[in-house]
Amino acid sequence: MYDAAPFAAAAPRRLTVGVADGTGTGGWDWRASVAARVGTVAGAWEGTGVRARVAAPRRTPGRPRIRALRRGLVPLALVVLAVALLGCDAPMSTSEIEGSWNKEVWKPYWVIIWLAGIVFVAIMAATIVLSLMYRERPGREARQIHGNTKFEVVWTIIPVVIVLVMMVPTLDSLFKLDEEPPADALKVEVIGHQWWFEFRYPELDIVTANELHIPEGRVVDYALRSVDVIHSFWVPQLAGKVDMVPGRDNRMAFSALNARPEPYLGQCVEFCGTSHANMRFRVFVHTAEDFERWAREQAAPRVSSVSRTAEEAFLAAPCLGCHTVRGTNAAGIAGPNLTHVGSRTTIGSGMLENTPAELRRWIANSSAVKPGSKMPPMAQSAGGTLTDEQIDVIIGYLQSLK
Numbered sequence: 355m356y357d358a359a360p361f362a363a364a365a366p367r368r369l370t371v372g373v374a375d376g377t378g379t380g381g382w383d384w385r386a387s388v389a390a391r392v393g394t395v396a397g398a399w400e401g402t403g404v405r406a407r408v409a410a411p412r413r414t415p416g417r418p419r420i421r422a423l424r425r426g427l428v429p430l431a432l433v434v435l436a437v438a439l440l441g442c443d444a445p446m447s448t449s450e451i452e453g454s455w456n457k458e459v460w461k462p463y464w465v466i467i468w469l470a471g472i473v474f475v476a477i478m479a480a481t482i483v484l485s486l487m488y489r490e491r492p493g494r495e496a497r498q499i500h501g502n503t504k505f506e507v508v509w510t511i512i513p514v515v516i517v518l519v520m521m522v523p524t525l526d527s528l529f530k531l532d533e534e535p536p537a538d539a540l541k542v543e544v545i546g547h548q549w550w551f552e553f554r555y556p557e558l559d560i561v562t563a564n565e566l567h568i569p570e571g572r573v574v575d576y577a578l579r580s581v582d583v584i585h586s587f588w589v590p591q592l593a594g595k596v597d598m599v600p601g602r603d604n605r606m607a608f609s610a611l612n613a614r615p616e617p618y619l620g621q622c623v624e625f626c627g628t629s630h631a632n633m634r635f636r637v638f639v640h641t642a643e644d645f646e647r648w649a650r651e652q653a654a655p656r657v658s659s660v661s662r663t664a665e666e667a668f669l670a671a672p673c674l675g676c677h678t679v680r681g682t683n684a685a686g687i688a689g690p691n692l693t694h695v696g697s698r699t700t701i702g703s704g705m706l707e708n709t710p711a712e713l714r715r716w717i718a719n720s721s722a723v724k725p726g727s728k729m730p731p732m733a734q735s736a737g738g739t740l741t742d743e744q745i746d747v748i749i750g751y752l753q754s755l756k
């Protein structure tokens with residue numbers, strides 16, 4: 355009796371049984387080819403002593419199947435978790451629709467998410483149903499459908515239709531986002547520096563840094579530039595990313611939908627050197643009236659409630675080489691404009707709260723806070739020229755510049 359199992363797996367329909375001649379030349383003494391089904395006795399041949407039975411291929415034990423099932427559950431759980439997290443409140447999440455740009459982008463997103471969801475469910479359901487229906491069973495063999503024209507046409511046309519359905523709203527949104535901003539759009543120039551953001555409002559005569567203020571519902575026409583390397587402008591809850599490239603103006607226009615007290619967080623998203631990750635900014639969205647008030651205050655010359663001597667101390671320090679305080683002879687442009695620095699909530703490009711203690715840390719030795727900072731240490735203890743008393747006076751002066 356010859357067990358023909360190895361043949362059965364590869365070619366269950368025809369079974370070749372042979373007895374070698376024993377001479378080692380590879381010739382056959384006797385050979386027979388029979389039609390055979392798994393589990394049946396294919397034949398017995400008189401006079402040869404040969405009987406062949408086609409054995410069913412060995413079953414895989416149950417345990418690896420369970421393991422495979424478990425392995426499949428992990429990615430599924432991760433997908434469910436990711437979808438659940440989409441619903442969480444996250445200050446840097448693009449799924450928050452707080453700007454006109456994000457609103458536009460989410461139109462095709464929804465189409466794509468729905469289509470992808472339908473495809474996912476259909477494929478998963480078909481995979482499960484078909485693998486149960488056509489699972490391996492004794493006495494069954496697969497029918498080959500390779501090269502079936504009807505199937506090939508159907509599963510070519512379905513994806514083409516899906517892609518076309520996704521393309522229409524995508525192109526529509528792309529063109530809308532590229533439209534010229536309206537004539538009454540607020541013009542803002544955003545200038546990237548290593549490692550901070552400068553904001554200029556040419557029509558309002560305002561220059562500020564790291565804290566952008568805009569009115570709700572009004573389109574802002576951004577001109578994005580850089581004075582050194584490539585940076586990128588991104589406020590995830592409001593709009594997509596646009597690079598700030600030295601030597602050219604990139605444009606983008608969008609409005610923030612809702613005024614709110616807490617700022618939106620922005621971040622440079624193009625690697626621009628040591629403190630790229632520390633190049634942050636905030637966007638404050640005001641009602642129209644609040645924005646007018648803010649703009650009026652910012653356009654005004656510096657107002658300081660402290661003594662003239664404090665200002666003189668500031669002007670005698672190295673600060674004026676890099677910083678401007680409008681109305682004084684501090685007119686440097688390498689660092690942020692400090693005319694109304696006391697009105698900002700943060701310093702150091704959004705790294706520190708604007709408090710006397712944090713200002714002291716910053717002024718004393720800024721690169722201890724922000725590695726690579728271009729501002730040299732000021733405190734004598736860190737190799738600078740200012741005494742602690744002089745720094746105290748300067749802090750008082752800067753905090754008074756509202």
Ligand code: CUA
Pocket residue numbers: 546547549584585586622623624625626627629630631633
């Ligand atoms: Cu600027 Cu990264």
